[in-house]
Amino acid sequence: MSSLIERDRATLWHPYAPASPTLPLWEVEAADGVALRLCDEQGRTHEVLDAMSSWWAVIHGYRNPVMDDAIQRQLTSFSHVMFGGLTHQPAVELAEGLLAMAPGEPGRRLERVFLADSGSIAVEVALKLAVQFQTATGRPNRQRFLTIRGGYHGDTFAAMGVCDPVDGMHSSFPGLLAGNVFAPRPPAAATATPEGIEEWRVAVERLAMEHSNELAGIIAEPILQGAGGMFMYPAECVRILRGIADRHGLLLILDEIATGFGRTGELFAADHAGVVPDILCVGKALTGGYLTLAATLCTGDVARTVSAGEAGALLHGPTFMANPLACAAANASLGLLATGAWREDVARVGAGLAAGLGPALTLDAVADVRTFGAVGVIELTDAVDVTAVTRTAVEHGVWVRPFRNLVYAMPPYITSTAEVGVMAAAMVAAVETTSHQRVAA
Numbered sequence: 001m002s003s004l005i006e007r008d009r010a011t012l013w014h015p016y017a018p019a020s021p022t023l024p025l026w027e028v029e030a031a032d033g034v035a036l037r038l039c040d041e042q043g044r045t046h047e048v049l050d051a052m053s054s055w056w057a058v059i060h061g062y063r064n065p066v067m068d069d070a071i072q073r074q075l076t077s078f079s080h081v082m083f084g085g086l087t088h089q090p091a092v093e094l095a096e097g098l099l100a101m102a103p104g105e106p107g108r109r110l111e112r113v114f115l116a117d118s119g120s121i122a123v124e125v126a127l128k129l130a131v132q133f134q135t136a137t138g139r140p141n142r143q144r145f146l147t148i149r150g151g152y153h154g155d156t157f158a159a160m161g162v163c164d165p166v167d168g169m170h171s172s173f174p175g176l177l178a179g180n181v182f183a184p185r186p187p188a189a190a191t192a193t194p195e196g197i198e199e200w201r202v203a204v205e206r207l208a209m210e211h212s213n214e215l216a217g218i219i220a221e222p223i224l225q226g227a228g229g230m231f232m233y234p235a236e237c238v239r240i241l242r243g244i245a246d247r248h249g250l251l252l253i254l255d256e257i258a259t260g261f262g263r264t265g266e267l268f269a270a271d272h273a274g275v276v277p278d279i280l281c282v283g284k285a286l287t288g289g290y291l292t293l294a295a296t297l298c299t300g301d302v303a304r305t306v307s308a309g310e311a312g313a314l315l316h317g318p319t320f321m322a323n324p325l326a327c328a329a330a331n332a333s334l335g336l337l338a339t340g341a342w343r344e345d346v347a348r349v350g351a352g353l354a355a356g357l358g359p360a361l362t363l364d365a366v367a368d369v370r371t372f373g374a375v376g377v378i379e380l381t382d383a384v385d386v387t388a389v390t391r392t393a394v395e396h397g398v399w400v401r402p403f404r405n406l407v408y409a410m411p412p413y414i415t416s417t418a419e420v421g422v423m424a425a426a427m428v429a430a431v432e433t434t435s436h437q438r439v440a441a
């Protein structure tokens with residue numbers, strides 16, 4: 001009888017992996033709070049702290065009693081019903097909750113929610129909304145998007161088309177991706193100068209002007225680009241994007257799928273900039289990492305205009321739209337956020353990461369260390385040895401999943417100060433190991 005890992009290797013795909021991956025694989029036997037119990041390929045057990053929150057999602061920890069209870073209660077009622085012609089309490093409650101917490105100002109308010117089944121789909125819906133909006137206002141040629149380099153917006157085709165054109169997967173699908181307009185990346189938050197920001201503004205404004213009659217909107221991750229490189233840029237640049245969108249008749253789409261729900265120290269990263277988008281995408285932590293769900297919020301103006309257009313409807317409708325179990329999980333997560341404890345937790349986790357990762361700066365292999373909210377990043381000078389770093393971190397009791405030249409953490413908000421210290425120490429130790437190896441090689 002082969003092991004579970006062997007059976008996995010014979011049958012499954014993993015994210016961005018070949019059919020027979022050479023990277024190690026661990027079986028999760030249990031998850032509770034911040035801890036995962038892993039079994040490796042030799043059958044050894046490892047208790048590790050999850051520094052990844054399962055890709056930004058599990059902000060309240062595993063087996064959270066409030067979350068578990070909410071889903072169990074919904075389960076005894078019903079698990080799923082179609083959303084065409086039917087509605088239910090978890091969906092309505094979630095829409096009201098999201099709209100109440102989303103950024104807003106007197107002239108611009110998010111008033112309508114589309115519930116999607118994943119982040120990529122929420123982005124697809126946002127792009128459709130923008131194109132349908134432009135068509136409905138008599139500008140059907142506006143079908144492209146302006147975005148900034150280094151972005152990540154998902155893996156479906158339209159979403160992939162606004163990801164970074166070099167680091168994204170554009171070269172593999174040249175015939176299938178829309179030609180979008182890519183502005184330079186803003187200056188880095190840590191080193192930005194007013195002149196640098198102004199230079200960037202001029203470059204983006206020029207592109208918007210050149211292409212305005214074919215652009216439907218601007219899409220960006222505000223302040224923190226996640227999977228595109230864990231890159232932080234000044235809040236002022238988000239305000240600049242807002243201004244450019246307004247001057248050129250573009251809708252501003254903010255993708256807060258990674259940054260939403262407190263991760264950056266504000267409920268939404270846009271709140272640091274005081275910017276209200278026309279369209280907002282959320283996902284990942286929306287259900288506290290329990291079930292797959294995402295949402296696209298738009299202003300009343302966008303909703304009314306699209307609905308009054310020739311199509312007469314927003315042209316999207318997933319089978320599992322507004323899944324009640326997922327909505328119940330999201331409502332429980334929003335309830336936990338409403339207590340406000342996340343704010344102190346995020347600050348505490350962030351401070352712990354900053355203190356614990358700081359020593360990595362002295363290592364030869366390290367180019368930069370940066371933290372923002374409850375996110376900590378070690379940027380290496382070269383591509384990371386994923387196997388070596390992951391293995392060393394597991395030996396030190398921590399789960400990380402590095403990519404490209406980045407070893408990073410965004411722990412659950414409930415992580416204790418001592419646990420954050422363990423995570424940071426493991427990351428530094430793992431990076432140390434690979435730098436020695438690199439020198440030896």
Ligand SMILES: *Cc1c(COP(=O)(O)O)cnc(C)c1O
Nearest residue numbers: 118119120152153154226257258
């Ligand atoms: C993860 C992510 C997505 C895609 O979400 P999926 O649920 O993986 O489809 C889109 N945008 C950003 C900013 C993300 O971090």
